[in-house]
Amino acid sequence: MSHETASAHGALPPSSSPAASARRARRLYHAYSIESLRDIAQRTLPRAVFDFYDGGAEDESTLKANRAAFARHAILPRFLVDVSRIDTTMNLLGKPVSMPLAVAPTGAIGYGWPFGDVAIARAAGAAGLPYALPTSSTSSIERVAREAPHTRLWFQSYMLRKRDFTMGLIQRARDADYEALIITIDMPTGGKRERDMRNDFGLPFRFSARNVLDFASRPGWVARLARSGMPVLENMLGFVPDTLHTSTIASSVGKNYDPAFNWDDLARIREVWPRRMLVKGVLHPDDAARVADLGCDGLVVSNHGGRQLDGAPAALDALPAIVQAVSGRLDILVDGGVRRGADIVKALALGAQAVMVGRPLLYGVSAGGEAGAARALFLLREELLRTMRLSGIASIGDIGPHVLAPFAAR
């Protein structure tokens, strides 16, 4: 069975007029922050697609809390330290990275940019960073391995109700030499994402009067899609959904995932996957301890970017207790709301080994394909370097709790 779409043309950017490409390059050059990439993405994408990327669950209180948590911490700078050379390198899962960051798995990237998964994977590889490909990617496991051959690739899997299909995906990632497997545990069902409901956005995509009008408002985006074809979730080709089980009122995301998935199942996956394994979506310190007991190599403290349980704590706020429970036993990553280089310093000061970023790359790739994804990573790295220099921190190993101001407002 083929795991790829016939119309696929790989990582090559869809051809567009030289004038359009030049305009895009100029816009990216003048994007000075992740927020400005977000602005470009908002102007480029139909509302339904932008909202799918940007939004969270229900009142979006956890989504907002993720950002607010970073704002509650301050960095207390030290001066007259030699910061002429800054070293941002470190080891993540035992291998060097250019900075303490990995790209988080985000599904349906192809709606932002044709085969955007490949574009982000290539940008990550060029920046010396790992990329996590999700189950619900729009480029197959094999395509990304083939077209981003210099990138450290991790594969993220959910447990689908059709367990054989899931185990087949994991085997494919193994055959394609993916370095690590991430099992995401925070989706026993989909979060209630009301923006998607309002916009008639679902996966697989279905046309409705409302979203056709919305699409028509973004002719550049429509032209790109017309050239490359409607994105499909390539890993899921051949997957026959179990129609007996549709989700309760929620977005379409999550309806095929198995709510019976439990610790014994996770232990079995650990037994059959021979390489590095991480568990993503951990918020409770006791769950973190169980992940460590299973012999996993890492965990990601995450509330899925505020897209699952609205009311869950900000990821950064959940981090310290998890660090206390398992620090030193496995690598601890945290994601949710990282938008600035200073946020990386704060996460590390609270005990994480690294951060993951999701939306910053979605905004970047939607704003300008691989160059836009590269711009997002460039901005985060440049800000990290500048923050370290302004704070008197010469290397990643020098970051600890002492760099945070004890009197920061809470």
Ligand SMILES: Cc1cc2nc3c(=O)[nH]c(=O)nc-3n(C[C@H](O)[C@H](O)[C@H](O)COP(=O)(O)O)c2cc1C
């Ligand atoms: C559009 C979108 C799709 C996502 N898809 C997945 C997914 O398929 N698997 C997964 O484990 N996490 C998924 N996530 C969550 C991210 O991996 C990550 O936890 C989150 O985006 C981090 O927050 P940030 O976007 O504020 O950086 C998705 C997030 C977004 C925004």
